[in-house]
Amino acid sequence: MNGPHDLGGQMGFGPVAAEKDEPYFHAEWEKRALGLTLSCGAFGAWTIDESRHARENIPPADYLSASYYEIWIRALEVLLDRHGFTTAAEIDVGHKQMIAAVPKRILKADMVASVLARGGACDRPVEAAARFAVGEKVRTKNFNPETHTRLPRYARARIGVVEAVQGSFVFPDDNAHGKGENPQWVYTVVFDGREIWGVGADPSLTVSIDAWESYLEPL
Amino acid sequence: MQARVKALETVLTEKGLIDPAAVDAIVEAYETQIGPRNGAHVVARAWSDPAFAEWLKSDATAAIASLGYTGRQGEHMRAVFNTHTTHNLVVCTLCSCYPWSVLGLPPVWYKAPAYRSRAVIDPRGVLAEFGLTLPAEKKIRVWDSTAELRYLVIPERPEGTEGLSEQQLAGLVSRDAMIGTAVASAPGAAA
Numbered sequence: 383m384n385g386p387h388d389l390g391g392q393m394g395f396g397p398v399a400a401e402k403d404e405p406y407f408h409a410e411w412e413k414r415a416l417g418l419t420l421s422c423g424a425f426g427a428w429t430i431d432e433s434r435h436a437r438e439n440i441p442p443a444d445y446l447s448a449s450y451y452e453i454w455i456r457a458l459e460v461l462l463d464r465h466g467f468t469t470a471a472e473i474d475v476g477h478k479q480m481i482a483a484v485p486k487r488i489l490k491a492d493m494v495a496s497v498l499a500r501g502g503a504c505d506r507p508v509e510a511a512a513r514f515a516v517g518e519k520v521r522t523k524n525f526n527p528e529t530h531t532r533l534p535r536y537a538r539a540r541i542g543v544v545e546a547v548q549g550s551f552v553f554p555d556d557n558a559h560g561k562g563e564n565p566q567w568v569y570t571v572v573f574d575g576r577e578i579w580g581v582g583a584d585p586s587l588t589v590s591i592d593a594w595e596s597y598l599e600p601l
Numbered sequence: 602m603q604a605r606v607k608a609l610e611t612v613l614t615e616k617g618l619i620d621p622a623a624v625d626a627i628v629e630a631y632e633t634q635i636g637p638r639n640g641a642h643v644v645a646r647a648w649s650d651p652a653f654a655e656w657l658k659s660d661a662t663a664a665i666a667s668l669g670y671t672g673r674q675g676e677h678m679r680a681v682f683n684t685h686t687t688h689n690l691v692v693c694t695l696c697s698c699y700p701w702s703v704l705g706l707p708p709v710w711y712k713a714p715a716y717r718s719r720a721v722i723d724p725r726g727v728l729a730e731f732g733l734t735l736p737a738e739k740k741i742r743v744w745d746s747t748a749e750l751r752y753l754v755i756p757e758r759p760e761g762t763e764g765l766s767e768q769q770l771a772g773l774v775s776r777d778a779m780i781g782t783a784v785a786s787a788p789g790a791a792a
Binding site: 387388389390391392393395396397398399400401404406407408409410411413414415416417418420421422425434437438446449450451452455458459462467468472473474475476477478482485488489490491493494495497498499500501502503504505532533534536537548549551552568570572578579583584586587588589590591592593594 | 602603605606607608609610611612613615616617618619620622623624625626627628630631632635671672673674675676677679692694695696697702705706708709710712713714715716717718719721722723724725727730731737738739740741742743744745746747748749750782
């Protein structure tokens with residue numbers, strides 16, 4: 383979707399504000415926001431793609447004025463409600479009011495180290511051969527779905543070169559919406575800066591994205 | 602937000618859906634164990650062991666795992682090497698994808714609109730704000746992490762570091778150097 387998250391090439395945000403000796407967290411609630419988000423992710427009720435889509439659905443004015451962990455919490459509340467775990471009313475009151483859905487698993491303290499070390503690989507085998515080869519010129523598709531996609535706006539309808547075939551991975555555009563993993567080949571596609579940004583582009587710049595096969599068409 | 606998050610944690614705890622001690626354990630892991638020293642170790646090994654560097658180029662996930670760094674947001678790693686002619690910079694314009702297993706949690710600026718919007722269109726301007734001015738002839742390669750691959754920049758090894766141990770070399774490698782907003786420090790200068 384063309385949400386507030388799709389920031390590549392937008393202007394007006396000012397200089398990068400790096401902070402010297404930045405702490406990992408700027409408030410106690412940020413620590414809990416991280417831990418709650420990961421703990422609730424362990425329920426197995428939604429995918430990382432669905433959670434990304436919940437974040438990008440935050441209205442632009444709210445998204446752009448929120449800190450990143452605030453974006454996480456806003457999206458987490460949506461996901462918890464959507465999947466029957468908590469309601470907004472409960473969080474307003476601060477206490478349990480309804481029976482919750484039963485998650486596939488509940489993350490306990492003694493599981494944390496192994497769960498973090500294992501992660502969640504999202505490469506999946508596919509039977510079809512890769513459609514594009516290294517060195518091949520391709521054009522990214524031009525589409526503007528209201529649903530989740532990982533093809534940024536700035537890289538749509540652009541000509542690039544396949545630099546690497548990265549393997550086959552869960553397709554986020556389907557997986558975010560409960561339509562299954564439907565894995566596809568993923569390619570690193572590199573674009574000349576001038577192909578993307580046109581007149582005035584930095585002549586020394588190249589930009590690459592990692593694109594699922596259905597984002598690409600042959601030239 | 603403090604009150605809202607507290608209320609959310611209370612509700613989830615009352616329902617038995619979360620273990621507050623697990624939340625503590627997650628925070629502790631990212632505050633004390635999973636940080637940019639992991640990545641600096643990877644870089645220092647690549648600088649000192651050409652076979653490891655080749656392994657990183659061909660299968661970064663396995664090479665990095667051999668040093669004990671695996672897991673969340675590091676499941677599919679790719680190492681990109683700076684050279685005399687090309688400087689690499691990593692961004693996620695769509696959210697804040699970042700290689701947690703080797704760099705820990707991203708800094709606020711990495712997640713903020715200013716960096717995410719400009720890294721792909723004005724990387725030289727962004728680098729200048731970090732105090733890094735590259736020669737005009739050096740090419741800039743920006744990697745937008747739009748899928749589940751996570752990128753680690755391997756900076757160029759500074760000159761005058763021939764006799765240094767792997768640990769001393771790791772001390773020259775900052776988090777920013779592994780994102781691409783800095784280069785490795787010269788020996789004697791703080792990373």
